[in-house]
Amino acid sequence: MPVQSVPETDTVLVVDFGAQYAQLIARRVREARVYSEIVPSSMPVAEMLAKNPKAIILSGGPSSVYEEGAPQLDRAIFEAGVPVFGMCYGFQLMAKVLGGTVDNTGAREYGRTPLTVTRTGSTLFEGVPAQHSVWMSHGDACSAAPAGFTVTASTDVVPVAAFENDEARLYGVQYHPEVLHSDHGQQILEHFLYRGAGIAPTWTTGNVVDEQVALIRAQVGTKRAICGLSGGVDSAVAAALVNKAVGEQLTCVYVDHGLMRKGETEQVEKDFVAATGVQLKVVDAAERFLNALKGVTDPEEKRKIIGREFIRVFEQAQAEIIAEAGEHGESVDFLVQGTLYPDVVESGGGTGTANIKSHHNVGGLPEDLQFQLVEPLRKLFKDEVRMVGQELGLPEEIVQRQPFPGPGLGIRIVGEVTEERLDLLREADAIVREELTAAGLDREIWQCPVVLLADVRSVGVQGDGRTYGHPIVLRPVSSEDAMTADWSRLPYDVLARISTRITNEVRDVNRVVVDVTSKPPGTIEWE
Numbered sequence: 001m002p003v004q005s006v007p008e009t010d011t012v013l014v015v016d017f018g019a020q021y022a023q024l025i026a027r028r029v030r031e032a033r034v035y036s037e038i039v040p041s042s043m044p045v046a047e048m049l050a051k052n053p054k055a056i057i058l059s060g061g062p063s064s065v066y067e068e069g070a071p072q073l074d075r076a077i078f079e080a081g082v083p084v085f086g087m088c089y090g091f092q093l094m095a096k097v098l099g100g101t102v103d104n105t106g107a108r109e110y111g112r113t114p115l116t117v118t119r120t121g122s123t124l125f126e127g128v129p130a131q132h133s134v135w136m137s138h139g140d141a142c143s144a145a146p147a148g149f150t151v152t153a154s155t156d157v158v159p160v161a162a163f164e165n166d167e168a169r170l171y172g173v174q175y176h177p178e179v180l181h182s183d184h185g186q187q188i189l190e191h192f193l194y195r196g197a198g199i200a201p202t203w204t205t206g207n208v209v210d211e212q213v214a215l216i217r218a219q220v221g222t223k224r225a226i227c228g229l230s231g232g233v234d235s236a237v238a239a240a241l242v243n244k245a246v247g248e249q250l251t252c253v254y255v256d257h258g259l260m261r262k263g264e265t266e267q268v269e270k271d272f273v274a275a276t277g278v279q280l281k282v283v284d285a286a287e288r289f290l291n292a293l294k295g296v297t298d299p300e301e302k303r304k305i306i307g308r309e310f311i312r313v314f315e316q317a318q319a320e321i322i323a324e325a326g327e328h329g330e331s332v333d334f335l336v337q338g339t340l341y342p343d344v345v346e347s348g349g350g351t352g353t354a355n356i357k358s359h360h361n362v363g364g365l366p367e368d369l370q371f372q373l374v375e376p377l378r379k380l381f382k383d384e385v386r387m388v389g390q391e392l393g394l395p396e397e398i399v400q401r402q403p404f405p406g407p408g409l410g411i412r413i414v415g416e417v418t419e420e421r422l423d424l425l426r427e428a429d430a431i432v433r434e435e436l437t438a439a440g441l442d443r444e445i446w447q448c449p450v451v452l453l454a455d456v457r458s459v460g461v462q463g464d465g466r467t468y469g470h471p472i473v474l475r476p477v478s479s480e481d482a483m484t485a486d487w488s489r490l491p492y493d494v495l496a497r498i499s500t501r502i503t504n505e506v507r508d509v510n511r512v513v514v515d516v517t518s519k520p521p522g523t524i525e526w527e
């Protein structure tokens, strides 16, 4: 979380090689009560060292260290006496620069992987069980550690999964200790910080609410703002912050794009307004979105169209608000969005990060955007946002709501989006939500996308007759922040009930399948 007082001497730098997880690493360091800051790998090493860091962490990244043009690091970073911890790409780069061997050995590992600690009691692995699971996501591997390093862990496919050099205070792991799915990940990171680097856990998080309210006041001044409000957690918290900062100057706009789930619009119109007292304008734009999506099947194209249409609707709302205010009304220059850090990273907005998918509110925004954006949650993760929401006194049912993507069911129909297919998916989705809630699983599951494979058909037999229908995919996942996820092990009886109900109650669906892929390699949504 953003900082209040930063004792300069305790800064840890996270060098970002275009990782999906750089902010997550920074945040884990903050959880360890040590202040951290991200810098791009293109920053000269001298400049990094001039910041007087107490330790440096090298992130993962999409490149291969031996490729031409891959981000590199000056050897000086390892010779400055500052403790360094490399993760994945950072580990491979440390190995390469210091004379170890890294190549594409064919030893690929993605997702949960058993790790064997070969030197229990080492600086990193003190008190950690010799056998535990870690989260991997790599195609290259280190086959020989540099001179002076001790190999302290391995897996079935990689002999060098961790190495340590206590004398030089250099450490590295092939896996991602920063993700929740790596057992003991936080412990290993803390071992590096406290034992390897000798830093004391003294930093405390500042007050996000006060800091953001002040920043919003400075940005918006006396002008008017609109906030895209979806009924979800992020926009609710963003709206509450802006409301606290500039009160009456804010109008919330809910766009019904026809891609919402069953009952959702009514819920926002009634329950949300009742719970929060926001000024809300509801715009029915279903026709406009459906027309724009006609014939489109490519996921990125869908996302860009949806992003653009959202803005066109906000512009229309802007014009209406100005007209209603009359000649003394202020112009509406600002658009508030509940954008979070993961939306930015996945849209390729980190430092050198790959574009995984264009989130409608970041990578999907049109180039001719006229609004100035107000995004107070842009550096935070979902659970941090939930904490801010709690601090602002928002009701539990809003703060704990499962996420639902802005492009809605539009990115859950694999194939063209049509009215008929939306109706079908809405029915299936409503059944899934009903059964999961009835089984008391809402808090355990992060979210459960329900996906219609509209261009796939399979043969079934129903009522003694042949059917040729579509499959519905259930994608229940557990996660902490949507950056990584694991598939939820739903009870068989719940799955059976959902399957029976969907195939009985939803026309044209004759098969229900469960997606058992973690993220990575899958993403949560299918498009």
Ligand SMILES: Nc1ncnc2c1ncn2[C@@H]1O[C@H](COP(=O)(O)OP(=O)(O)OP(=O)(O)O)[C@@H](O)[C@H]1O
Binding pocket: 227, 228, 229, 230, 231, 232, 233, 234, 235, 236, 253, 254, 255, 256, 257, 336, 337, 338, 339, 343, 361, 401, 402, 403, 404, 405, 406, 407
């Ligand atoms: N139907 C909508 N109407 C207006 N704005 C929307 C709508 N859907 C999404 N947005 C805007 O896009 C942002 C990103 O959407 P996203 O789904 O990530 O967040 P959210 O809906 O606020 O929260 P959650 O992640 O819990 O669903 C929202 O915070 C909001 O500003």
Ligand SMILES: O=c1[nH]c(=O)c2[nH+]cn([C@@H]3O[C@H](COP(=O)(O)O)[C@@H](O)[C@H]3O)c2[nH]1
Binding pocket: 303, 346, 357, 358, 359, 360, 361, 403, 404, 405, 406, 407, 447, 482, 483, 519, 522, 523, 524, 525, 526
């Ligand atoms: O508002 C949003 N606009 C989008 O364009 C978008 N795409 C994905 N998501 C949500 O983000 C989280 C991570 O999703 P993925 O693993 O599919 O990338 C999950 O919670 C997804 O539901 C979106 N939210």
Ligand SMILES: NC(=O)CC[C@H](N)C(=O)O
Binding pocket: 059, 060, 061, 062, 063, 064, 087, 088, 089, 090, 137, 138, 139, 140, 141
């Ligand atoms: N996640 C990573 O840092 C991956 C590093 C490198 N691109 C590999 O595939 O091995």
Ligand SMILES: [Mg+2]
Binding pocket: 230, 232, 403, 404, 405, 406
């Ligand atoms: Mg949402």
